[in-house]
Amino acid sequence: MSTSPVTPRTKTQVAADLTDFISSSPSSYHATATAAARLESTGFRRLKERKIWELEPGQGYYVIRDGAIIAWRTPASKADVSGADSGGSSATIPGFRVFGSHTDSPAFKLKPGEEFTAEGTRQIGVEIYGGPLLNSWLDRELALAGQLSLADGSVVLAQTPPIARIPQLAIHLDRQVNDGLTLDKQRHTTPIIGLADLAEADVIEILAASAEVDPEQVVGHDVYTIPVQSPGLFGAREEFFAAPRLDNLLSVHAGISALVEVDAAALDSVALFAGFDHEEIGSNSRSGACGPFLADVTERIIASLFPESTRSDYLASLASSICVSSDAGHAAHPNYPERHDPHVRPHLGGGPLLKLNAQQRYATDAVGTAAWSQACAAAGVEYQNFVSNNAMPCGSTIGPLTATRLGMTTVDVGPALYSMHSAREMVAIDDVVALGAAAKAFLQG
Ligand code: ZN
Numbered sequence: 001m002s003t004s005p006v007t008p009r010t011k012t013q014v015a016a017d018l019t020d021f022i023s024s025s026p027s028s029y030h031a032t033a034t035a036a037a038r039l040e041s042t043g044f045r046r047l048k049e050r051k052i053w054e055l056e057p058g059q060g061y062y063v064i065r066d067g068a069i070i071a072w073r074t075p076a077s078k079a080d081v082s083g084a085d086s087g088g089s090s091a092t093i094p095g096f097r098v099f100g101s102h103t104d105s106p107a108f109k110l111k112p113g114e115e116f117t118a119e120g121t122r123q124i125g126v127e128i129y130g131g132p133l134l135n136s137w138l139d140r141e142l143a144l145a146g147q148l149s150l151a152d153g154s155v156v157l158a159q160t161p162p163i164a165r166i167p168q169l170a171i172h173l174d175r176q177v178n179d180g181l182t183l184d185k186q187r188h189t190t191p192i193i194g195l196a197d198l199a200e201a202d203v204i205e206i207l208a209a210s211a212e213v214d215p216e217q218v219v220g221h222d223v224y225t226i227p228v229q230s231p232g233l234f235g236a237r238e239e240f241f242a243a244p245r246l247d248n249l250l251s252v253h254a255g256i257s258a259l260v261e262v263d264a265a266a267l268d269s270v271a272l273f274a275g276f277d278h279e280e281i282g283s284n285s286r287s288g289a290c291g292p293f294l295a296d297v298t299e300r301i302i303a304s305l306f307p308e309s310t311r312s313d314y315l316a317s318l319a320s321s322i323c324v325s326s327d328a329g330h331a332a333h334p335n336y337p338e339r340h341d342p343h344v345r346p347h348l349g350g351g352p353l354l355k356l357n358a359q360q361r362y363a364t365d366a367v368g369t370a371a372w373s374q375a376c377a378a379a380g381v382e383y384q385n386f387v388s389n390n391a392m393p394c395g396s397t398i399g400p401l402t403a404t405r406l407g408m409t410t411v412d413v414g415p416a417l418y419s420m421h422s423a424r425e426m427v428a429i430d431d432v433v434a435l436g437a438a439a440k441a442f443l444q445g
Helices: 008-023 028-041 203-211 246-259 293-305 311-319 366-379 399-406 429-444
Strands: 060-065 068-073 096-102 107-118 121-129 142-150 155-159 192-195 218-227 232-234 240-243 270-276 322-326 353-355 384-386 409-414 416-418 425-428
Touching: 008 232, 008 240, 008 246, 008 429, 028 060, 028 068, 028 142, 028 155, 028 246, 028 270, 068 246, 068 293, 096 246, 096 293, 096 399, 096 429, 107 203, 142 203, 155 203, 155 218, 203 218, 240 246, 240 429, 246 270, 246 322, 246 425, 246 429, 270 293, 270 429, 293 311, 293 399, 322 366, 322 399, 322 429, 353 366, 366 409, 366 429, 399 409, 409 429, 425 429
Parallel strands: 096 270, 096 322, 322 409, 353 384
Antiparallel strands: 060 068, 068 270, 107 121, 107 218, 121 192, 142 155, 142 218, 232 240, 240 425, 353 409, 416 425
């Protein structure tokens, strides 16, 4: 179904670049740092939320709030965007073209009171973050990654080598396991990190060593388990790509890669990328899509570019804005065909999804559909409709949340996956290329 001619060379390059991006982004905090490094290398400048902003036309900027990042490029010339507006009395304020995504993924989060011993092993306490496919996390070597806060108030990133594993019970001790695996979320998900009778291997010491800080100075942590197997291509023609955290680093990668290539001289809107944290746990946080981050940043962009502008001008800007919210979706599964809509059946390799839901679990409406259709046409890629089987619950994403907060026309899209929320998900590499092309076409406008 896809018409995008993806050469083997392109495929290999994209797979290598995505591998690098995902491997460098084991937690949402790392993902913002990885995105920031790519932005810096192409001339984007970091702004601090606590400082006054003085933005200039034709420039790239970004701001980080915990595990979330917003980056944007301003149109090259204010004169180009402030012509007479037939619908109002004042000059036109540019709108935003927003490409939204999220930086977090399901995992296990390290609890305080980290270590204990049982049956000759040393274990760590963890809490379930989001909705992982629990069975997929068994029998994998796991690293720990995230942020540590220090006594002086500073924050550092930490990532250990593989130190943990959640071993599954042998089949000899549960002969019925293949009739239905049931995991107790407390007892059966506790990782082991060593042998109890060896010298104490304090997990905070290992985390501190990885961050090259004094363990005595560590006062807090937001640390998650990370599968350590490297991402990679596979399949009879290497048409698939497997990796952890494709939901939703694939969209973060597409958005950042698109934004750095946007031509400011040809922009008539502010091209903006938003990567929110905490989508997997409902987005209610200061760095989540329900929080004020995007509203704060967009209002400050308009106020800085147009110092004479009023609150009404900002609202006019939002009214002429549009948001593409990109998050992973489901391809029809050959082993479970009954789980999908009987007639609308998106396939791996058929192009990015346009997600539709009558209950507004996805924000897409007919107007948003037209915008996505235009972006895909400009990029020369096909897209596929996604709707849920009526008897199945429908997931949701950041699109309806940012639409509710900001009132922007919003369209929900995303790459089609198998194994969503597994420790290792899969996608068709052609779809990675197509999503990147569509993202760029959308942001360019
Ligand atoms: Zn997602």
